[in-house]
Amino acid sequence: MATISETFIENRERIQPxxxxxxxxAHGGNIMRWMDEVGAMSAMRHAGETCVTAYVNNLDFKRPVPQGDTCVITSYxxxxGRTSLRVRLQAFHEAPRTGDREQTTDSYFVFVAVDEDGDPTxxxxxxxxxxxxxxxxxxALAGEKRREP
Structure with a gap:
């Protein structure tokens, strides 16, 4: 059984043409894909099983990530739930020369752990x-609550 900090992952992508x-x-679809991949890694780190995306709660793009900057994705x-894992995801643009960082994207994903047959576990x-x-x-709980319809 993992702790929240053991599921924390930070990943970087340099924004190329x-x-x-x-x-x-950065194309929003790329940022979403990177968030999905990093979120799944956090979920799998806890579950010890393959985890698949079940739900994305309000993917908010607040600012762009310019070409040449780094997109930093954090996840935990x-x-x-019984078979589900709720994951907080944030994206930031980071200046590669200074490390200055500004949040660009925010979301909450739900992943489901699945066994070798693809059944929830x-x-x-x-x-x-x-x-x-x-x-x-x-x-995360406060941010999630603010997003409820």
Missing amino acids: NDTNNYGS VYAT PVSDITVGSERCEELRQE
Whole structure:
């Protein structure tokens, strides 16, 4: 059984010309794909099983990620169900020379753990583990609640 911090993953993608739209910034579909991949890694780290995307809650694009900058994706599991894992995902654009970072995208994904036959399989409860983990969990739960219809 993993703690929230053990599921925390940060990944980077350098925005190349093939990653951009006609406005010279990262194509939103690429950012969503990267978020989905990193989120699945966090979910699998906890579940110990393959995890597939079941739901995406309001993928908000607040700012573009310009070509040449780095897109940083952060992800962690903050809650679990019987077979599901709720994952907080954020994207940032980061200046490669200075490390200055600004949030660009925010979302909450739900993944489902599946066995070798592709059938949903149970997952253990997530463990908070530390004060910082509790802060991350509360931040995710509050943000998720703000997005409910």
